[in-house]
Amino acid sequence: MFVSYKWLQDYVDLEGVKALELAEKITRSGIEVEGVEVKGEGVKGIVVGHVLECEKHPNAEKLNKTLVDIGEENPVQIICGAPNVAKGQKVAVATVGAVLPGNFKIKRAKLRGEESNGMICSLQELGIESKLVQKEYSEGIFVFPNDAEPGTDALTLLYLDDKVLELGLTPNRSDCLSMLGVAYEVAAILGREVKLPSAEVQESSEKASDYVSVKVDAYSQSPLYTLRVIKNVKIGPSPLWMQARLMSEGIRPHNNIVDITNYILLEYGQPLHAFDYDKLGSREIVVRLAHDNEKIMTLDQAERTLKTNHLVITNGKEPVALAGVMGGANSEVGEMTTTVLLESAYFDGQTIRNASKDHGLRSEASARFEKGVDPNRVHAASNKAAQLMAEYAGGEVLEGIVEINTLRSEPVILTITNEKINRVLGTQITAEEVVAIFNRLQFKISEENGTFTVEVPTRRGDITIEEDLIEEVARIYGYDRLPSTLPKGAATPGRLNEAQLKRRITKRFLEGAGLHQAVTYSLTSSEKAGKFALDKREPIRLAMPMSEERSYLRLSILPQMLEAVSYNLARKSDSLALYELGAVFLKTTDHDQPKEEEHLAGAITGLWHSHPWQGEKKPADFYTAKGVLEGLFAKLGVEQAVQFRAKAFDGLHPGRSAEILLEGNVIGCLGQVHPRIEKELDLKETYVFELNAEALYAYKGEPLHYTQIPRFPSITRDIALVVDRSVSADTLKQIIMEAGGKLLKEVSIFDLYEGEHMEEGKKSIAFSLTYLDPEKTLTDEEVVAVHTKVLSAVSEKAGAELRG
Structure with missing residues (x-):
């Protein structure tokens, strides 16, 4: 409901109450004012003009030369292009120096050799929406009635000096779908009288x-x-x-x-x-x-x-x-x-x-x-x-x-006690105050021994029970005046449980890493329901599906996520990184509800980094997705329990996919989407992952321990190991860590070589090993002893040779 502040003054004295202040008071009383529009804001210098003469422009067929009385000593010449301008009209004139909407300033000008001292305006040019302009004036200037005086402020005549309050009414407050209804409400809020219009029909x-x-x-x-x-x-x-x-x-x-x-x-x-x-x-x-x-x-x-x-x-x-x-x-x-x-x-x-x-x-x-x-x-x-x-x-x-x-409409009569009003509101409102409130609302009220009998006018059809009367008292008394108390008795502070906390950590980390959260359909088609599923089960069909495309509950999030990637790529969004935390649905028996399992899925395609000024571009690859997951696992404190192991998955590239294990149990997969599926969906190289988030969040690792920053230097040794191509880097890393004992603090891979100088079927993997004793400075002899043990272990257990 739009409420004109100027119009409202016909019914209620608003002296001393500005529009914004009134909006705040109405909102505080329970009806939200969604906004206050200042009509004609910034517009000035618009007056009524009387067109004394009008003739065709000598040098322009579509322009008219007019002489206009604008209430000043002498009339002014204005060039006007409106097709409906004519002699004798009263029009809106933007004088020299006037400002129109959009901060458009009117200056003296020459149009095709003729001087123009102002502008004759249409209503649209004064800021009124085209849909509100009468059809006869929609293609030209607006014409005032003949009794409009030249020089009069045109904005006032058009209510463009008004302020309009937009009320966000709830369905029960239909009484405020009228100016009189709003007047009753405002009068009650301000404690003033309502001036009702008279109707004297002759x-x-x-x-x-x-x-x-x-x-x-x-x-x-x-x-x-x-x-x-x-x-x-x-x-x-x-x-x-x-x-x-x-x-x-x-x-x-x-x-x-x-x-x-x-x-x-x-x-x-x-x-x-x-x-x-x-x-x-x-x-x-x-x-x-x-x-x-x-x-x-x-x-x-x-x-x-x-x-x-x-x-x-x-x-x-x-x-x-x-x-x-x-x-x-x-x-x-x-x-x-x-x-x-x-x-x-x-x-x-x-x-x-x-x-x-x-x-x-x-x-x-x-x-x-x-x-x-x-x-x-x-x-x-x-x-x-x-x-x-x-x-x-x-x-x-x-x-x-x-x-x-045949209408029988009687006012609703309700009774309520002052004790109940105060008990519900937690107040100490006196009977006199309650009577005054209902008088302000213009409800008839009588009081006897603390019991009120209230006659509700028919305009307030929303008031039917005692609690409605209590609400009226609270509104007019002031919600901000109601007392506040702390709960009594023992209370425990609210907090996130462990799963909720880890879920929040997951979202924050992934968004910080550059991924955007997606929300996809839980319903899919029979063809897609089982694709990429970590737990292969029979998909569940809905009893009453909306369509065949949305007839099954999903077993994996990835099919819907790839649809989202394809949709965005088709609209020239070439570099994408999405994730979703959502449920998949696993069938238990034919008659039981499915098991809902929370999964985390992601998809990355296009450029992961792009710095054109430095000339740097880094496309996303398998290790981009793997690095994101490793960072997440570190954030959740489970990195030591997680292992990546090469394995082919249905729907993923057989040479660029891996399974993810948590303490030896498979919880997810990672890899490039199979080229066949990429072609079907018109995708570029796209890398995806999906994890059983419930298993991840349920894992209870070692409690967090803080250690002092080392006071003694570390010693680094680099080794390049030649092994069969079938031996994984992770296998070698685990052997090295086990053999290095307490002194070996960090092992990282920094190179892989399979070039022409390497024997057929072999590869070289280079590791950087960091040795450190927090209690003292290590000697070369101590490091050599441990390092020799490491080399012996990789040789015996993996057949590795030190590359010369």
């Missing part, structure tokens, strides 16, 4: 009942239906102040009759509809449920097929409106309309909701009927609209209202 001697009769065949859907007849109306523009208010509320002006119905909808919250009486072809209005497959052409020129639960307004034969949603094109008010039939009704909210949803029509009227309108405003809104039509359309209001009224 009726003629002719009776409305002589022109039309009403019949209702669906009383439960339409318990109250009223009609007024207004004769001799003259269709034209509505007054400027009304147009400005409608535009500030996000509604486009049309003509005086339609604008008045929209204005009353915003003011009272009561939807109205105006029929062209002469187009009805009948003197009878029948409200009934639609026939099955009945047709109606609505105002948006769409033919709609109706259902038997849709409520329609008919002329006794055919529908002329879809009740509470949209009128029919066959009874639309137009330029030739002279007699208006004005509808004001109370419709069942669920019935309107069904029709609105079925036809995809969400209108201002349907939104209010769905949430509930005040039944006691049906007549008041009709009277006010009739008064305005008489005043601004020259109409003659016929005597009486033709209606069918």
